[in-house]
Amino acid sequence: MGEKSFLVVGGGIGGIQASLDLAEMGYRVYLVERTPSIGGKMALLDKTFPTMDCAICILAPKMIEVYRHPNVTLLTNSEVTDVQGEAGDFKVKVKRKPRGVDEKKCVGCGVCASKCPVKVPDEYQLGLGERKAIYLPFPQSVPLVYTIDRDHCLYYTKGVCRVCERFCESKAIDYSQKEETVEMDVAGVIVASGLDAFNPGEIKEYGHGRFKDVLTAMEFERVITATGPTGGELVRLSNKEHPKSVAFIQCVGSRSLREGRPYCSSVCCMHATKEAILAKEHAPDVDVTIFYTDLRAPGKGFREFVNRAQSEYGVKYVRAKPGEIREEPDTRRLQFWYEETQTGEMRNVAVDMLVLCTALTPSPGIESLAGTLGVEVDEYGFMRKPDALGAPLTTTRPGVYVCGFAQGPKDIPDTIAEASGAAALASSIDTKAREAKRA
Numbered sequence: 001m002g003e004k005s006f007l008v009v010g011g012g013i014g015g016i017q018a019s020l021d022l023a024e025m026g027y028r029v030y031l032v033e034r035t036p037s038i039g040g041k042m043a044l045l046d047k048t049f050p051t052m053d054c055a056i057c058i059l060a061p062k063m064i065e066v067y068r069h070p071n072v073t074l075l076t077n078s079e080v081t082d083v084q085g086e087a088g089d090f091k092v093k094v095k096r097k098p099r100g101v102d103e104k105k106c107v108g109c110g111v112c113a114s115k116c117p118v119k120v121p122d123e124y125q126l127g128l129g130e131r132k133a134i135y136l137p138f139p140q141s142v143p144l145v146y147t148i149d150r151d152h153c154l155y156y157t158k159g160v161c162r163v164c165e166r167f168c169e170s171k172a173i174d175y176s177q178k179e180e181t182v183e184m185d186v187a188g189v190i191v192a193s194g195l196d197a198f199n200p201g202e203i204k205e206y207g208h209g210r211f212k213d214v215l216t217a218m219e220f221e222r223v224i225t226a227t228g229p230t231g232g233e234l235v236r237l238s239n240k241e242h243p244k245s246v247a248f249i250q251c252v253g254s255r256s257l258r259e260g261r262p263y264c265s266s267v268c269c270m271h272a273t274k275e276a277i278l279a280k281e282h283a284p285d286v287d288v289t290i291f292y293t294d295l296r297a298p299g300k301g302f303r304e305f306v307n308r309a310q311s312e313y314g315v316k317y318v319r320a321k322p323g324e325i326r327e328e329p330d331t332r333r334l335q336f337w338y339e340e341t342q343t344g345e346m347r348n349v350a351v352d353m354l355v356l357c358t359a360l361t362p363s364p365g366i367e368s369l370a371g372t373l374g375v376e377v378d379e380y381g382f383m384r385k386p387d388a389l390g391a392p393l394t395t396t397r398p399g400v401y402v403c404g405f406a407q408g409p410k411d412i413p414d415t416i417a418e419a420s421g422a423a424a425l426a427s428s429i430d431t432k433a434r435e436a437k438r439a
Helices: 013-024 040-044 055-068 111-115 154-158 163-167 217-223 268-282 302-313 366-373 412-427 432-438
Strands: 005-009 028-032 072-075 078-086 089-096 119-121 130-132 180-186 188-191 195-197 214-216 245-252 287-292 316-319 334-340 345-351 353-358 360-362 400-402
Touching: 005 013, 005 180, 013 028, 013 040, 013 055, 013 072, 013 412, 028 078, 028 089, 040 055, 040 217, 055 072, 078 366, 089 188, 111 163, 188 366, 188 412, 214 217, 217 268, 217 353, 245 268, 245 345, 268 287, 268 302, 268 353, 287 345, 302 316, 316 334, 400 412
Parallel strands: 005 028, 005 188, 028 072, 188 400, 214 353, 245 287, 245 353, 287 316
Antiparallel strands: 078 089, 089 180, 119 130, 195 360, 334 345
């Protein structure tokens, strides 16, 4: 086999960190990401807790570093389709989907998107904004290469248009691109496939999807972010007015047998606290209340972060589980009842905006990926750890390691720490016996 190579699945902060660690050790790394850009969910965030540092300011340099590293081969728009062999000697197949744009020629100027006549919901804005049929996922995308959405492009769907091709001075548009399969030999695999969010539309009484001012925590994050659909202005989506009151409801879809997710999603209390502070910074006069089940602040500086939200910003915390949400016909304010568990009092409240902090789940397709990798998942879809205490980064297949949300709920610092741990474990795989066997 010669020089050891490794496969890292998932281009979020965990996958990026694991790739950089292995690459700095001198190993060849293949970083596979199923979307057109690396960055993952962290690219959607405005700030990080508890320091309130700019998320993309931390993430973007790492994205560029891994992209430019001579030991890293970045495979975006790609999926792992087959993994054969054993630890130290895996044979992997990766399917690369066509972008319709030549990565070597595209300069990321954006002229193609400006001329494209087709608008579709923007995934980066969680459907709150629009993008074109040829697009960059977000401004800091890596690689900075446009992608054609074949499901909506007029040329691919109806055989007409080709406007982007006519206006591209770099001649980067290539409609003839075909799907291809890349094969590689690797000593080990690290899974960093990330997370997704529970769809609160399944809980009908909360009105998500029916009432415009009922948002998920990630949708609210996009609203208050400068690159979001409102340019960072805190406004109600129903009437574009500034809200006078915002309420957060914790544990929507999690810690509940009803939705089948009794686990705690780990980051929601701190995420809501961060967003509450951001809301107060955008509009100091807005009234903010967080309705929580149990306040969980186990990380370094987390309890102090909550105390700061209360004392400096006036954020209120109420231990209660609100009931059905109703919209007032005239004002479109959101009204609900709740029982304050610490006093037993029943109260009625009306707010301008309601934010649902939903359960966090493994990323879509993780069960299919697990099947391809030959590893087991638990009842919630996380990759199963045969020894959760003694070897928390291992899976049921030797040579396949896991970090971040793929193996359970956690925050960004824990994900980065696990990624480095997984890289260290993977680097210790002994390939000598495999090489001797093959010889």
